[in-house]
């Protein structure tokens with residue numbers, strides 16, 4: 001198969017995964033969480049709904065992120081003209097480096113937040129410890145907003161790659 005066609009297909013897989021990953025994450029925070037307050041006033045039940053939707057989406061997150069990293073590394077080969085020193089001494093390479101650092105930070109914060117807060121929030125909702133639940137959720141939400149902010153920065157860096 002022609003190399004240009006292969007690169008096009010792999011970039012498309014990268015962009016499509018990005019749409020599902022970023023779009024799905026925003027959908028949860030902009031649609032599912034606000035809607036959950038209209039579904040029920042029962043905080044325990046609401047936490048369970050949002051927790052289960054999050055858990056279901058976590059599998060898609062894992063798959064799309066793995067695809068983004070694998071296809072991203074492939075894209076980087078042709079983007080940098082097969083010369084990795086370009087990461088440090090060309091404008092496009094610098095932007096790609098910033099993008100990679102942002103992706104790393106996002107992965108650490110996202111999985112750290114899920115592993116540390118995710119299970120505890122569900123446990124506290126089950127046990128009815130509402131005060132502790134509120135405190136924990138405040139931290140967890142803040143880290144989730146940081147993750148969403150990093151997604152905005154990563155996609156901005158991704159689009160900037162087109163022009164440098």
Ligand code: HEM
Nearest residue numbers: 015018068069072073075076079103154155158159161162
């Ligand atoms: C959360 C992870 C990521 C997201 C959301 C993301 C998003 C995107 C998007 C939307 C584009 C298309 C930009 C355009 O054509 O205008 C793109 C292109 C690209 N991405 Fe990613 N990406 C991610 C991870 C990575 C990683 C880890 C790498 C490298 C190791 C990478 C390397 C590239 C390269 C080289 C391009 C091609 C730029 C071009 O078409 O000129 N990406 N990315």
